[in-house]
Each structure stands twice: as C-alpha cells, then as structure tokens.
Amino acid sequence: MSAPILSTRGLSRAFHGLQAVSNVDFDLPPNEVRALIGPNGAGKTTFVSMLIGRIPPTGGRIAFDGADVTDLPAHARVARGMAYTFQITSVFSRLSVHENVALAARRRLGGDAAAVDGAVTQALARVGLGDRADDAAEDLSYGHQRLLEIAMGLAQKPRLMILDEPTQGLAESEIAAFKVLIRELAAETTILLIEHNMAVVMELADRITVLNFGEVLAEGTPAEIHANADVQAAYLGTGGADA
Template identity: 75%
Template sequence: MSALLSTRALSRSFGGLRAVHEVDLDLGPGEVRALIGPNGAGKTTFVSMLIGRVAPSSGRVLFDGQDITRRPAHARVRLGLAYTFQITSVFARLPVAENVALAARRRLGRDRAAVAAEVARTLGRVGLTGREKIAAADLSYGHQRLLELAMGLAQAPRLLILDEPTQGLSEPEIETFKALVRTLAGETAILLIEHNMGVVMELADRITVLDAGVVLAEGAPAAIRADARVQAAYLGTAADA
C-alpha cells in the first residue's frame, strides 16, 4: 500500500541549533500513528513542516505522491490535511455551531442544509450536542479542545494531525476521544502527538519516537514499550511537544 504522507530526510535548523535531522516517515491511509518524544525532541518543528508553518532547511514532504514541501498551509488543507493545535484555536466570540460551520463551508460551500447536517453530525461525534449556541469562549478548556477537533473533522480530512488532543480533558472526555479515534480508523489517517502514554499505547498502530531531532525508534506499541533506548530517553517521564 502506498503511503499517504511521506517525509524524506526532512531537516530543520535554527541558526546553529539542529531541531530536526533527516527524518524519514511513511504513514499509510487509515493508519493511526503516534509521534512521541521528550521535551525538545523536535516534534513541534517536525509537525510545523508537515502543515506548512515552517519551511524545511532540506528534505521533502510528500502527500499522496505529490511533493508539497513548498506549498503553503492553505493548499495542504485543500488536499485533505487538517491540524488541531496544541493551544486551542477556536473563534472565541462565535457560537459553537458557527465555529464548526466555518470549517464545514471550506468543503461544502454555501449549501446551508448540508452544512447544518455536518455541524450536527460532527458535534455529536465529539460529545458537544446541546452546546451549539454557546460562545466558544464560554466552554471549558476541555470542551474547546473537543470543538477544535470537531472543526478538523468537519473538513473530512484524509489526514488529521492531533497535537496533544487529550490535554485538559476529563477522564470521561478522554474515553469519548478514544472511542472517536476508533471510529475514525480506516476513515482517515491520524498522526497523534500525545503525552498520555496510555492513550498512545491503546490507539496507535505504530509509534515513531523522536529524540534530539532524529528518529530513535519506530514500531508497534509493544515493541516501543520494550525498547530500552526509548525507556531511557522518554517512557516514564512527562513530556510536552
């Protein structure tokens, strides 16, 4: 099966600091891939290159066989790549439903009935039914994260990049999130950047571990859990992107 997303020798340096160095990654259609690593591992820089926020110093990013290395972020969205931020990026003054509608209109245009149906469906998937008229700013932090996820899903992405999606969620909300990811499996590829190792080990098909900007290990959850190098570099410690 051909990869949906590939990177080849993807690198980024800031002055004399090597943030990411020659990372190769292949993510297949419908795959749930976790990206983990200690503080300063290069996860945020790597993802920023995937979505077009940071230009690589060298290397390539390919999406469905197309070289998108120099394409702007909005062009990547049109190809089917959606990203949810580590820090919420909702439109605070707008109602919940309108936040999702804005995302849905990118795909569905001005078809009001289709947009309304997508809003209702997506809010139901993330557990926010009944909060449609509440201003996004009045939601709890955890519910803002779920709203941001709904905005990503409303675009029907082929690849959904989730940056610390369970941060700020209660245990019941984390369970809702895990159930949602399971329903998405096969429907869309997911790249999960997550500090909650229970979530990672339960949901990921494969895990890529970054350390000091390079790939330290890659494999199935059981293999990663047993890898002595990963244990020494990361597992058992708290980490953010």
C-alpha cells in the first residue's frame, strides 16, 4: 500500500478555549478522491486551514509527501505541491482570466513565457474557460470564478488539490462538466474535496471522511457512509450543508 501523500496525527486547534478540531488522525493515499463532509460547525474549515498553513495547530503534526510541514508557511506548502481553492473566491478581479492563471503558472515555470502561455491555455481549456481568457476576472459569474481558481491550481501541476465548495454557484450543466474534470484529474493528482452537494460527493469520492464536533465521526466508501447510522443522525438525515 502506498504511503499517504497527506497525513495528520493528533491534529488539534482551540480558539479561546473552544476546541474546534480535536485529535484528528487522517491519511490520504496518492491519487485518491477524498471528500470531507460534516454539519455546520463540524470543524472542516479549521481542519483544512491547518492543512494548508493558514492557521497553526495547537497540537499534533501534519506530513505532506513524507515530510513534516507542520511549521511551514502556506507559500512553502504550495511550493512543495499543494494547491488550494478557497470557499470564497480569491481571484485578482481586475486582471484578465489569462493573467490570473499565468501568475500561478509562473510559480512553477519562472520566466519562460512560452511555457507559461501553454500552461495557461491548457488549464483554461480543461475548466471550460478557454474562450474567456481576455475577459477581466471580475466579469465572470461567481461560478466561473470558482472554475478560474481551479485553473489556477491546475497550472501549478500540484500533487494535491484541495477544493473547497467547488460547485457552489455552478449551473447543473457546469456541475456535470466539473465531475468529468475531477475524474480526469484523479489519474494525475490527489484530490481533497470539501463539498456540500451530496450527489457530487457520492458520485466522485473514493472515500469520505465525516467530521462532527471537531472529531472524525466516520470514514469509508460512499456506500458505507450512506448506510452509517451515526452519520445519518449527525448529518445526512438532517439535510445539513457544509460550511
């Protein structure tokens, strides 16, 4: 069995005495699509923020690609092969779609203009924005800005993509195209998907991790999670949405 590309041991975070994430052990094998779900306030955002280096843990360790990255800043984790799309879009609104992706591509390719342009064209084509390259990012719909973020991640050729609510704001036809894209990407990279659309989760995920009150409530295949009585009581049965 392959060593995990991402793992945590005892990962915890408290805010002013409130335990948001408590002693989480988590292993993500290479080239898996893993979904992270849970009710509002389950600790998903805090957990992911620690994974990517936005906030430090108050306990535990994080390993990425065999190295301890617990104390590394976010940009150093990106340089090692992590890419992350935010729940709230973080594109540069006044730059063109092309330039947004080019900024990300330059992190990997440096000043090789031809290589950067090629990477941008390929990434935009994959997310269905090839015909919007010259548009200002602020002129895109919210859903298309989410796709632009994914293109920015793809341009970095990451070993791990963390996608936070990627289908939010997408039309049904765009969600269908997104699912095709994720299936293609699964052959190239590892994906951690934080997603409220349970139909998307159940269709795309190889395995699902369920957080509740900052702890891992359950982990398993979509069929196992769907049949889990504890998960039904805490999340699926309530119709709760991720946050």
